[in-house]
Amino acid sequence: MIDVMRSEWTKMRSVRSTVWTLGAAGGLMLVVGVLGSLAVVSMQGGSGSYDQVSVSLAGLPFGALALATLGVIVISGEYRTGAIRVTLAAVPDRLRFLAAKTVVFTVVALVVGTAASFAAFLAGQAVFAGEGAAASLADPEVLRAVFGGGLYLTASGLLGLACGALIRHTPGAIVTVIALIMVLPVLAAVLTGETGRRIQEYVTSNAGSQITKVHPTGLAPWTGLAVYLLWVAVPFVVAAVLLRRRDA
C-alpha cells in the first residue's frame, strides 16, 4: 500500500495540472478574500455589522471548484491518456489503487486547502486590522471555521475524485461536480416552506460550508460536514464497485 501511495504521489507531483489547480485554489482564496475585505472596509469602515471571518474566506466557493477539478483530473486524466492500463497492470488490486490515490489526494488537498484558508484569513484580517476590527483565531469558533475552510476544500476535492472515478471522462465529471456543488443549491432554493428549507440545508455545499462559518446558517458545523461527506461517499462507493467490474 505504501509503495502504491509513493507511486501516486510521484504521478501527482509530476504533472503541471496539479500545480495549476492548487495554485488557482490558493490564489483565488487569497485574492477574493483580500478584495472582499477591502470592499467591506471601504463601504462600512471599522464599525459595520459584518462577519470578518466570512468575508476573508469569501474565496472558498472558487477554491472548492479548483480542488474539485483537480480531484476529477487526477483520475480521469489516466483514462483520457490510456495510462490507466499501465497503472492497473502494475497494481491489479484496483481497490488498493483507488485507496492509495484517495489517501495521497486527501493529504495534498488538506495541506494546501488548510494553508490557503489560513493565508486568506490572515490576509483579510490584516486589512481589517487597519480599522481596528480584525478577528482573532483566539475568538470563539474562529479557529474551527478557518480549519473548516481546509476541510471544506478537501471534501470538495474528494467529491471531484469520486465523480472522476465514476464517470472516467474529464468534461463530464467536471460538469457533474459543478452541478452538484453550485447548481444544486440554486435549484433547491426554489423549494419553499419549512420542509423546503430543511431540504435546502442538506444540499451539498449548503451543508458542507457550515464548517467554515463562525455563525452557521443551517445545520450545525460538524453535522453539515458529515452530510457533505455523505454526498461524497455515495458516488465514491459506486465508483469503487464499478472500478472492480469494468474493463480498464
Place this chain on the structure above:
Amino acid sequence: MTAIRATNLTKRYGRTTAVAGLSFDVKAGQVTGFLGPNGAGKSTSMRMILGLDRPTSGTVTVDGRPYSKLEHPLRKIGALLDARAVHGGRSARNHLLAIAQSNAIPSSRVKEVLEMVGLGEVAGRRIGGFSLGMSQRLGIAAALLGDPEILLFDEPVNGLDPDGILWIRTLMRGLAAEGRTVFVSSHLMSEMAQTADHLIVIGRGALIADTSVAEFIGRSSQGYVRVRSPHLTEVASLLPDAELHHDHLRVTSRSPLEIGVLTAERGLALEELTFVQPTLEAAYMELTKDSLEYSS
C-alpha cells in the same frame, strides 16, 4: 514450463465476440509470436492476460496464477500494450519512477532501463514531445523495469522506421537468449518469421494454429516445382497434376529429380527446373484467408 496459459478464453462485447474459446500455452524461454489479422482478438487476449479486461468466460494464468494474484506483477511479467498511452506532461524519468515505486522496484533501476533503451539523454524531457520510436522505447523500458522473466509486446514494430524495427527484433532475440519468455503479437507474418520460435495463429478470436515456425510452413502450404520448357505441352502431358501458369508449369506431386528423369527419357529439353520453397507469408495468407474480418 508454461509461462502463460489460456483456457477456453472468451470475450464478448454485447453481440460481438472478440475472443472465442481460445486455449493456448506460451512456453517459457522462447519467443512466441501471436499472429492474426487486425481485429482477430490479439489485443483483447493480451488485455485479459494482464487482468485489464475481464473474460466473459474461461481463464488465463501467468506462471500458474491469475494476474491479479501476483504480488508485484511487474517483477514477473512486463508488458507494452500501447506506447502512446502515457501522460504527455510527465518526464520519462518520472513516468518510469511512478511505475517502479508501485512494485517496490528500486529507483536506480529507472536510470538503468533508460540507458538500456537509449533514452538516457532525454530522461528529463516531457514524454509528449517524443516521437513514436522514442515512445516505443519508453514503453519497452517500462516493461523491463521489474527485470521480469516474461515479456509481452503488442504490435511493437507498428509505425516504426527500419532502424527501430531492427532494434526491437534484436532486443527480443536478446531477451529470449537470456532465457526470458517473449510473447509478441503482430499482424505481419514476415515480422514473425524473423523473430519467433513458435507461433500461435488466431483468426476471428479462435485458434488457427499452435506450432513451431518450421512446422507451420510445412503443414499449411506445400512447395512446388517450377518447370519451364520450350516443349511445355508435351511436358505437361507427362505430369497429370501439373498446373499451367502463364509460361511455366507448377508441379506438386513429384520432385525435381523425378521430373528431370521423366523428361530426359522423352528427350524433352528443359529451360528451368526449380523447387520453390513456400514462404511464411504465403502459409499465413492461406491459413487466415477465411478469417479476415474485413476482406478487401
